Amino acid sequence: MTAMTTRDHIVAAANQLFYRQGYEHTSFADIAGAVQISRGNFYYHFRTKDEILDAVIGARMAETQAMLDGWEAESESPADRIRSFIKILIANRTDIKRFGCPVGTLTTELAKLNHPSQAGATELFSLFRTWLSTQFRALGCEKDADRFAMHVLARSQGVATLASAFGDEKFIRREVGEMCDWLATTTAAAASIEQEKD
Numbered sequence: 001m002t003a004m005t006t007r008d009h010i011v012a013a014a015n016q017l018f019y020r021q022g023y024e025h026t027s028f029a030d031i032a033g034a035v036q037i038s039r040g041n042f043y044y045h046f047r048t049k050d051e052i053l054d055a056v057i058g059a060r061m062a063e064t065q066a067m068l069d070g071w072e073a074e075s076e077s078p079a080d081r082i083r084s085f086i087k088i089l090i091a092n093r094t095d096i097k098r099f100g101c102p103v104g105t106l107t108t109e110l111a112k113l114n115h116p117s118q119a120g121a122t123e124l125f126s127l128f129r130t131w132l133s134t135q136f137r138a139l140g141c142e143k144d145a146d147r148f149a150m151h152v153l154a155r156s157q158g159v160a161t162l163a164s165a166f167g168d169e170k171f172i173r174r175e176v177g178e179m180c181d182w183l184a185t186t187t188a189a190a191a192s193i194e195q196e197k198d
Helices: 006-021 028-035 039-045 049-074 078-086 093-099 102-113 118-138 145-166 169-197
Strands: none
Touching: 006 028, 006 039, 006 049, 006 093, 006 102, 028 039, 049 078, 049 102, 049 118, 078 118, 078 145, 078 169, 093 102, 093 145, 093 169, 102 118, 102 145, 118 145, 145 169
16 A cells, blocks of 8 residues: 555545535635645645645545445445445444535535536536446346436435434434335335346
8 A cells, every 4th residue: 555645645634624614614724734734835736726626526536436346346236235325324424414425515515606626526426326327227227227326316415414404313324224125125126027027
């Protein structure tokens, strides 16, 4: 494993600050302070906050792809992979209750700002959408794959938003359970259709 460079440290610090206090409310000084480097060293790597934002989005894309690849490697079952996606609401519940979903909050903020990087942030959702659609197709839900993918994305975003608003962990766990139950029903229905075809 390679050691993190100064640039990597800047991006990692900015990623956390953008998530916790928002892109607009995070300054160069905030990021430089978190990394504990001089302004001159900071500007050597990034001239503008927008450059840092693009790097943060790129890092999140890479991390998300690595997570999805990990789920692919861990299980041969598309349903188990989708459950892994659903259960990140529980795995990340502490941060979600305090700050919301990192993808949803950034996308929403950039949309409000009409920021040029909004499309890049939205690509994170597209990555999840495409991956989930692929899993539903593998389950035999070819016709409804994208609709189901969007349903899972929409419900998980709703759960994250309300969990952040109310700070209710029982709500998160209940919703995750219901989403997994819905997935089991959907999986069973798809398997039944496949059997009828045979």
